[in-house]
Amino acid sequence: MIGEHVIVGYTGEPSGREALALGAAITRVTGGELTVATIYPPGSPGLAVEAQANLAHAAEELGDAPAGYLAYESRGSGRGLAVLASRMRADLVVVGSAGGGQHGRIAIGTTADHLLHLSPEAVMVAPAQYAPPEEPGRLTLAYVHRPQCDAAVERVAQAALRLGVPLRLITFDLRTEDQSRLRDDLALAVRLAWESTGIEAEAEVAEGHDVAAAMAGVEWLPGELLVCAASEDAQPHRVFLGELAMKMLRASPCPVTVLPRGFS
Structure with a gap:
């Protein structure tokens, strides 16, 4: 069953926080492993530092919930998440809706588009401003x-x-x-x-x-x-x-x- 190891593509934007909440809700139900990943481009020391700061914010969001945190260098966030999913043998990649989309609906950004046409593992996309309930319905x-x-x-x-x-x-x-x-x-x-x-x-x-x-x-x-x-x-x-x-x-x-x- 999917959810044994979930990778969340995290950014400091609302969509990243929504993906984080959804990924955490899934692993809370399945008892699976959660990895929070932030992707940054090569040759960008400033963005590498920003990626680490984003992960610190994610850790604050999750509180005591167990998770691993990883900043990964890649030329594209979708590509980086796909590579990580393959290398870490995760079975689900969770990302949020692109910014500017309609409330409660999914807008496909470049990250989700890449994953939805290339990912080696299952991909889940959260609607804009989605807040997961305690249990699946x-x-x-x-x-x-x-x-x-x-x-x-x-x-x-x-x-x-x-x-x-x-x-x-x-x-x-x-x-x-x-x-x-x-x-x-x-x-x-x-x-x-x-x-x-x-x-x-x-x-x-x-x-x-x-x-x-x-x-x-x-x-x-x-x-x-x-x-x-x-x-x-x-x-x-x-x-x-x-x-x-x-x-x-x-x-x-x-x-x-x-x-x-x-x-x-």
Whole structure:
């Protein structure tokens, strides 16, 4: 299950503090290891000092919560976090929304964009001004009938079982598909979750003229986490977010996790 070792991409900006709060909440629930990382560019002694100061602020934010702190030199923050995740065998990278985004929504900055198209490990993005509750409320998996999503059903069902939260499988009817076929596909996914873990998943078809409208038309619980599988275009053991999933991420009112292809 993801959350055994979480790396938070931390900055002194509000998005960094939101990512820190989310990463800490995850490891508090999973009992996993937390590493707080600040990335700075090479050849910049002043920014290296600033990175250490940011980590000191992060330690103040966390208080007594156990965590490791690391300043890492890299030409890009997304690249640096991806390298760290691989080297440290972390299974989740958490970052915040880009500055200037809409309250309660995710805006993709350069760091998140790099991770969402290259990270070797799962990536979670927090909405702007997100404050995590004490406990997770539900796991929702965005489902499309394809091998990547079928594999994700089993993994996310296992996570829901371990966390003791409901599992919802949701698919989108943008009025271009045969809804009876979509519901048949969902029924097969519900059966797969049951056969692999014994968990009884909820199933829902979100309808709308576009992804944002469909997302707005369904209920999102406090503590909800939305999970997406990587695109079929992703390289093995890499995250790559497809067009539909990117639209879902931008419209999501809750944190979104994207699994790498071949996630286990």
